[in-house]
Amino acid sequence: MRWLCEQTRSEVFDLMLQHAEQLSANAIIGVRYDATELGENMTEVLAYGTAVFVQPA
Numbered sequence: 001m002r003w004l005c006e007q008t009r010s011e012v013f014d015l016m017l018q019h020a021e022q023l024s025a026n027a028i029i030g031v032r033y034d035a036t037e038l039g040e041n042m043t044e045v046l047a048y049g050t051a052v053f054v055q056p057a
Helices: 002-022
Strands: 027-037 043-052
Touching: 002 027, 002 043
Parallel strands: none
Antiparallel strands: 027 043
């Protein structure tokens, strides 16, 4: 079960990176994860963050 949770967390993180790239961001700040049980055998996993474009000063 733990392996499945880690795989799901990795997949949701990859999706967040893809969305940030679509916005031309090169970083994500304030990353948070949330998991909610939807039933006996289902869990929803969400990743939150703010996509930003960072450049040297």
